[in-house]
Amino acid sequence: MSPARTVLVVDDTAAHRYVMASWLRRAGFEVIEAATGSEALVRTTSQIDAMVLDVNLPDIPGGEVCRRLKADPATAHIPVLHVSATAVDAASRTAGLEGGADAYLPEPLDRDEFLATISALCRRHDAQRGAGRRARRLEALANALVPLHEARSYEAIVDHTARGACAVLGRVVVAMVVADTGVVLRSVCAAERSALVRGRGTHPVVAPGDGLPMVFEPDDVPAPWQPLLREAGIDPSRWWTMWLVDSGGALVGGLGIQVGEGDGSLSDEEKGVAGRFAEAATVALSNLRTFAEEQRIALALQRALLPSSLQVGGGVDVAARYEASDARLDVGGDFYDAFDLPDGRVAVVIGDVQGHSLRAAMVMAEVRLTLRAYLREGHDAQTALNLLNEALRHDHTEYATVCVSVLDPRTGAVEITDAGHLPALVVRTDGSVVVAKAGSRLLGLPNPDVRPAHRDVLGSGDLLVLVTDGLVERRGASLADALDRLAVIAGENAGVGPTAMCERLVSVFDDAGREDDVAVVAVTRGPVPPATVD
Structure with a gap:
């Protein structure tokens, strides 16, 4: 009535x-x-x-x-x-x-x-x-669906579904999604601005009967819901429920909406709104799975284009860490390399090719291998970089930044030559840090450039640290301040091994503002081995 x-x-x-x-x-x-x-x-x-x-x-x-x-x-x-x-x-x-x-x-x-x-x-x-x-509800629906479509995790999908449906319908909502691991995530939203009550478990989502929308009576509420509803302060009640089914017919979640004893069910308009949320959540889950698979393939391709081993001679220990950006699906141009030179020295290289695409990755592989060939031919770093500049300029439209370090394992003498790249750091065992500021233009520009080398000596236990800009660069923030912070953190971790240094730097700079891929390389030399007598 x-x-x-x-x-x-x-x-x-x-x-x-x-x-x-x-x-x-x-x-x-x-x-x-x-x-x-x-x-x-x-x-x-x-x-x-x-x-x-x-x-x-x-x-x-x-x-x-x-x-x-x-x-x-x-x-x-x-x-x-x-x-x-x-x-x-x-x-x-x-x-x-x-x-x-x-x-x-x-x-x-x-x-x-x-x-x-x-x-x-x-x-x-x-x-x-x-x-x-209806106009206000449609506007609220449109606003609530935006974060759901942008969700990049199962947790975000279930939370946005619960909160959005609750805000638009003005009813208590239980949302469920099935993650790839088989774990089921559930979120209860009791009111638009209330805190969500979340749960996760292996108890499956089960759609009784033919899987069509249905009403759970108070005594029939699924067992996994009950502790969450009690925590949210929701009294036993009836729940109009519909199911999330993907294009392959698999049950991937559900949406429960509280109805009062006198309501019977939802109005046709409310059912339509619930259907929109169920559809959006199903699409978001499908997109998330596709995104994760494509990102896995892209990352595998990226790693395949990087060296499979960084083992070098002379007691030099090289470690590297590469982290793909969570915000990007395509392949980046960050690279690193380490290899022995014919004269007994060791070359360590890091660089970044412009762009995020399969083409950028292929150019990256070409740049890495071409530079390796020039250095192994006996060219010094400046000559090798200028030769690479001409090859890149004539064959490609991309630009690249590169830093080349050539280390003599016996003396510790190191020459650091960069082309538009971030400066390398020499981290002493006492915590002091030397910033190798000698630099030159990036690669891909007309005419050779004078590329002076920064010369230093890497003592036993000292670390040479090279990074790409994705580690420290943040939108709207000062790069100079970020580089100062990098030097401070590297100095605070003096004396650790190369692997630990890479892990520490990636961990410290792993924040929500990071939008780019990251490569970090750390190099150390052990005690000088005794000379052999023939």
Whole structure:
């Protein structure tokens, strides 16, 4: 049964007010009475369904009361019926309607005409209010679906589904999704701004019967829901439930929506909203699985293009760590390399080719192998980089930054030559840090560049650290400050091995602001081996 409509009757004549209020009450309306315009303005709320307003009031004219109501967004939707025993001519009626009234009846009133007019105004009001409610719900639905489509984890999908459906429907919601591992994640949202109650477990999502939407009675609520509902403070109740089924027919989750004892079920409009959330969650799950698989393939390709081993001679220990960006699906251009040179020295290289694509990865592999060939031919680092610059400039449109370190294992002498790359760090065992600032232009630009080498000595236990910009560069932040912080953290970890240094740096700089791939290389040399006697 629909709730009774509420009508505000405003008339300064008590007898007239009594007659109209009596007719309305006998017809099933709730009635609020007011004798003046001021009283009417005070008693008017957005919950009023219609107003009967006498034109001639002792304090504020009825036309002015109507104008004020229509000017206020909170009450503009309320239909107004003007009544009058004196202003009954066509000009008065026209003025009332043009002033904002929705209907105008002269007195004496005919009961049936009066009630029919009020009923018509209420019906129109219901339609307008329903249209406004649907528009607001559609807007809320659109806003709630955005984070769901952007979700990049199973936890985010289940949370956004629960919170979004609760906000749009105004009901308690239980959302469920099945992760790839078979673990089921469940979230309960009791109110739009309340904290979520979350659970995870291996108890499967089971759709009784044919898998169509259904209502769980209080005694039939699935066991995994019960502790979550108790924690959320939700009393035993009925739940309209629909299931998330992917394109292959697999059950991947569900959506439970609380319904009251008198509700029976959801309205068709509410079922439509629930269906939109179920559909969006199913698509988000499919996209997440596709994203994860494609990212796995991209990462495997990236690693296949990097050296399989960093083992070198002379007691030099090299470690590297590569981390793909979670925000990117495509393959990046970060690379590193380490290899022995014919003269007994060791070359350690790090670089970054412009772009994130399969092409960038292929250019990266070509740059790495070409530079290795030039250095093994006996070219010094400056010559090798300039030769590589010409090859890159003629064959490709991409740019690249590279840092080449050539280390003599016996003396510890190291020459660091970079082309537009971040400076290398020499981390002493006492915690002091030397920043190798000698640099030159990046690769891919016309004309050779003078690329002076930074010369240093790597003592036993000292570390040479090389990184790509993805480790420290953050949108809107100072790169110089980030490099200073990198030097401080590296110094604080002096004396650790190369692997530990790589792990520590990646861990410290692993934050939500990181948007790029990361490569870190650390090099150390052990005690000088004794000379052999033939």
